[in-house]
Amino acid sequence: MRKVFDTFISKNFEELTEDEEITGIIRDLTPGRMKYKGIYARFRISKDPDKYPDTLLVRLGRGQLVDKPCSIQILEEIKIFP
Numbered sequence: 001m002r003k004v005f006d007t008f009i010s011k012n013f014e015e016l017t018e019d020e021e022i023t024g025i026i027r028d029l030t031p032g033r034m035k036y037k038g039i040y041a042r043f044r045i046s047k048d049p050d051k052y053p054d055t056l057l058v059r060l061g062r063g064q065l066v067d068k069p070c071s072i073q074i075l076e077e078i079k080i081f082p
Contacts, residue, residue: 005026020044
């Protein structure tokens with residue numbers, strides 16, 4: 001089953017770095033008990049919606065949703081607290 005995440009970016013969508021490792025916060029939007037769980041992780045993003053196994057919805061600085069979904073590959077969840 002394909003999971004759905006979202007994240008906020010501070011730059012233009014056109015300037016979004018693809019296929020490079022990024023460390024940041026994503027939010028799980030997959031229906032269920034853990035919906036809206038924030039995750040600090042290392043991940044890769046592609047503007048091709050089918051390249052990576054999960055879907056990423058991108059929001060701009062004020063929360064505007066970009067109309068083109070991306071794909072995401074989570075490499076590692078980073079635990080901040082022990």
